[in-house]
Structures are given as structure tokens and as C-alpha cells.
Amino acid sequence: MDELILSAYGGLELSEVSRSLWEPAIPHLAFFVAGGDAAPVLAAIEGVARSAGLSQSVPVAVLLDEFAHGSRALCDGLQAQGTPEAREACRLLLGLENVALTRIASGYSAGLEETIGRLRRDAEEVSPVDLSTGALKPNEIIEQLSLEVNRCQRMELSLGLLELALEEPAGIEASSRARDDSRMVLHEVGECLHENLRRYDSVGLTSDDGFLLVLPDISRRGLAGAAERLRRELTASAGPSAPRRFLFALAHYDYVDVNAGEMLEALDQSVSRARVVHEPLTWS
Secondary structure, three states: OOHHHHHHOOOOOOOOHHHHHHHHOOOHHHHHOOOOOOOHHHHHHOOOOOOOHOOOOHHHHHHHHHHHHHHHHHHHHHHOOOHHHHHHHHHHHHHHHHHHHHHHHHHHHHHHHHHHHHHHHHHHOOEEOOOOHHHHHHOHHHHHHHHHHHHHHHHHHOEEEEEEEEEOOOOOOOOOHHHHHHHHHHHHHHHHHHHHOOOOEEEOOOOOOOOEEEEEEHHHHHHHHHHHHHHHHHHHOOOOOOOOOEEEEEEOOOOOOOOOOHHHHHHHHHHHHHHHOOEEEOOO
């Protein structure tokens, strides 16, 4: 049977695309037409289609057409040999065609999904924004804070800062489910913050998965009111996987006379103090 298949295939004039699909499958084809499993044939074809989806070198429509062309050409080559074995091989080959076409589409789709996933990861890596929360990444929010500090000093504006820490329930396990829940919480909190802040306020992530809010040109009373409003909104929108509580550390500067690093250090100390004394809101 090997010689029958190889003889028919060797005499074909196929395009480069068609041959790229059939070449890996031919070694398994004799086993299939001899009554064996079709899985190795289909896996080989699907693997080629997946590679094409990854590289985007050939459109899927071309793959489907070229496979069908190769299938008919191979069947004609078998029929030309005129033996009962060749005719049976042709019948089995044609019966496999629809399934193979489906596997080509499936393999190509898998390659596309991998390509999209890679592009998404690349975009996330270079983007200044965390795509899940819509918040600036930790380094970016620190840079934004430095810019706001300079602007507020130059224009003699007040500046309010709010660091939001998410307290997990005691004893939570670092399982895959817990990590998924944590990412969902960050996404929901990010959405809530953006919906309840002014368009020129800045929202960023801290290095320990909290949030840092930079609110220029705001009074101390306005900052306290914003914190209370956010506390209510976050509590109201919290789902079953939400943290047990939210901790707020606030800092307000009527006149900005310290740098960004000193501000952040003071906020971190306030968050640490809030965790120790179990206070939901502290001022630095």
C-alpha cells in the first residue's frame, strides 16, 4: 500500500501550497487506507494549517481550495492505476475530505488565536496602561504624579492623592481560582474609579496591586468627599469575589512643597498604619 500511495503522489503536479498540505500527511496515508486510524493524517494536515494561521502566509480559503485540488488529483492518480486496492484507496480518501477541510479551518483558527494572543501580550507590554483595569502602570503613574507636582507648583494649585489598598479575606489561598478572582476585582475596581472621577484625574496601579489616584486642583474637603463617594460606590458594586474591605490613605497639599517620592512614602506609611489599626481611612 505504501508503494501504491507513493507512486500516485509522486506523479502529481501540485502547487507549493497544496504540496505543503499533503507532504506531511502522505507517510500516514498508507496506514489509513489499509484500515488504520485517520487521526495521524488529520493531525498532520491540521498542523500545517495552524502554522499558516500563525504566519499569515496563506489565506485559509486558499488552503481549503488547494487541499481539495490535491485530494482530487491524488484520487485521479490512484484511479489511473486501475487496481481494486487503488480504487478502494480513492474511495477512502474522498470520504476523508470533508473532515480534513474542517480540520484545516480549525487549525488555521487556532493559529490565528495564538497570533492574536501574542499581539495582545505585545500591546500590553508596550502600553503605558494596564488593559484590564484601564489604570496607568506603576511606573507610569509615578511619572504622571511627578508631572502633576511640577504643574501644581508652577500654577500654585492644590493637589490631592488617594491610595486605595484592597484587603483580601484572611486565609485566602493563592490558587488559580483566587488569582482569577483577584484579577476580576482589579478590573471591577478600575471601572468604578474611572466612572466616579473627573476626566483630568489620573488613576494608576501600585506595585502591590492597589490603586493610586492623583487629583489636581481639589480642596481637602473635596478630597474627603471623593474618598467617601468612592467607598460607597466600591462597596455597592462589589461582587462575591471582592476583598473584605477597602483601605484609603489620603494626602492633601494646599501648596505643593514636597516631591513625588516623599508623597508616595507618606501614603505608603498611612496604608501600613491603616492595616495595623484596621482603619478604613487615614490621612498622611
